[in-house]
Amino acid sequence: MLDTYIDLKDVRVTGYVSMGLIALVAAESIWGTINDWQGGSSSWSFLAIMLVVPAGVASIVWFRGVTHNAEAIALHGVRTVSQVWKASDPAQREVPFAQRVASPLIKPWQWAFLAMVLCDVFESLLLDTPFYVVFSTLSTLCAIGAGGLACFLVFRISIMQRRFAVPQRKRG
Template identity: 80%
Template sequence: MFGRVALDTYIDLRDVRVSGYVSVGLITLVAAASVWGTVNDWQGGSPSWSFLAIVLLLPAAVAFVVWYRNATHNAEAIALHGVRMVSQVWKASDPDQREVPFAERVASPLIKPWQYAFLTMVLCDVLESLLLDTRVYVVFSTLSTLCALGAAGLACFVVFRISAMQQRFAVPIRQRP
């Protein structure tokens, strides 16, 4: 008697685009300041640019945490599964793996290198600050910058890709009767 009514499927997700753009912008500024600081170090200049990179790291970290909290919230809503790590957020957010059981989903192989590059950058920054008035300061400054560039590039990729994947879930999908 009554026909079946088609409803739209919609998952209420937080918008991660703005916090993602802010994170990526600040991460890029940290990497740029680190490069400029290292160039100044090579020329015997002041370490103030390297210090600027460290100062910019705090707002970049805050912006990333805001993005990550929202992306984690979205991933849990999408996958209906406890999500805490970046690899799990990727697995939950990937619409191409929607039909695959969560335990069998695959995360991006670039997540681990990004995390290792970031940790190496932090370690080099610590060593750089401890060895400020020595000859090896420039070595650790250069290593820190190389790791910062690698970590920044990979972080930007991960943030953009997860944000784009989650955005696909936020768009209502018309169900056909």
């Protein structure tokens, strides 16, 4: 029997950078909301928005790498996080791609992220009103949920793909 090796990009560093920046965005959002409760400046919210840009760039770089890897693993067109999960899950390696199951945490992460963005928009529109603090708080809660789920998904997909980057025995 021969060993097979799938040449994959190492996505751990971009994954760690993405997770770190996502965690910074969530932490800054918490700090900004605490500051809002105390009647402080809204500049903290602006800083959170500015941290979103490098977090987004790092996440896109990571996603391009895991998408490339997922296509190499599954030999199938992969474009979404759900498809990346399905392709990367070694437990589903023998299951036809169309029948594979993605993580049930992907949809909650997407909804929490969307809710965070919408709350940020309302927060910006209601800057000098009493509702500002309400949407600032809701945005922070969504940021904590979306950030935690995103970090879990990035970590898990990166780990699953590393399992394919080591020599494996071909089955006879």
